[in-house]
Amino acid sequence: EKDSAKISMAVIRRLPKYHRYLKDLLDRNITRISSKELSKVIGFTASQIRQDLNNFGGFGQQGYGYNVDALYDEIGKILGLDKTYSTIVIGAGNLGQAIANYTNFEKSGFVPKAMFDMNPKLVGLKIRDIEIHDIDTVEKFIQEHNIDIGIICTPGPQAQSVADRLIKGRIKGIWNFAPIDLTVPDEIVVENVHLSESLFTLSFLLRHNQL
Ligand code: NAI
Numbered sequence: 001e002k003d004s005a006k007i008s009m010a011v012i013r014r015l016p017k018y019h020r021y022l023k024d025l026l027d028r029n030i031t032r033i034s035s036k037e038l039s040k041v042i043g044f045t046a047s048q049i050r051q052d053l054n055n056f057g058g059f060g061q062q063g064y065g066y067n068v069d070a071l072y073d074e075i076g077k078i079l080g081l082d083k084t085y086s087t088i089v090i091g092a093g094n095l096g097q098a099i100a101n102y103t104n105f106e107k108s109g110f111v112p113k114a115m116f117d118m119n120p121k122l123v124g125l126k127i128r129d130i131e132i133h134d135i136d137t138v139e140k141f142i143q144e145h146n147i148d149i150g151i152i153c154t155p156g157p158q159a160q161s162v163a164d165r166l167i168k169g170r171i172k173g174i175w176n177f178a179p180i181d182l183t184v185p186d187e188i189v190v191e192n193v194h195l196s197e198s199l200f201t202l203s204f205l206l207r208h209n210q211l
Helices: 009-027 035-042 046-054 068-078 094-101 135-145 156-168 195-210
Strands: 065-067 085-090 110-117 130-134 149-152 173-176 189-192
Touching: 009 035, 009 046, 009 068, 035 046, 035 065, 065 068, 085 094, 085 135, 094 110, 110 135, 130 135, 135 156, 149 156, 156 173
Parallel strands: 085 110, 085 149, 110 130, 149 173, 173 189
Antiparallel strands: none
16 A cells, blocks of 8 residues: 555556456456456557556566466455445535445445435435435534545536535545536645547547537
8 A cells, every 4th residue: 555655547448447457357367467368458558558557566476477366366456456445425416316326336345325406396305325415414414424535416517516515524536527617735646537528529439529
């Protein structure tokens, strides 16, 4: 864990992809793999892979390759996937409900404890077994249930005030789907998912494909 603090953000951004491919290899009963073979499936160069995985030490051996199981576990640990997290969703509209309905996050240890909305018509309803609470109770809920992660699914103009409430409740991290950049204190980590940025990148690629 001490060492993982030194790993660059560029490497961290690639780890989920390694994790996903290693899981796939394990599912296919492949227990070891060379950087060259891994390069073929994952698309990074073999030297990039060796460089990335050197950060964790001891898994690659000349002439043997990587032990898939050990590497999968180690990357999982570095990503913190050996722990469980309590989450809440704020904004129980289309996107919030879709996220609450998605059971795969739970399988990875991200356990949804509640949803919050300002619309009284939604308060009291349940998505699966996840109840929608009044937003005015969110600070208290975070503290009482020791919530780690707030998932913001409100419209953009409301997202900053929602973030402020989460911070007041002492949330640790925010997964932000609203199309704005949040202002938060240093100790709060934010990861943005700006779907339209990805869509506009696709638009660019389409356009340049046709030129
Ligand atoms: P929606 O209008 O269906 O849901 C938003 C919900 O937030 C509503 O239920 C509303 O009552 C609630 N809300 C508003 N202000 C609030 C506050 N201060 N506290 C608590 N709840 C509050 O909108 P939708 O489609 O779910 O989108 C939500 C956010 O996700 C938006 O920022 C949108 O730009 C973003 N987004 C949505 C996508 C989608 O596929 N629906 C895709 C990409 C981004």
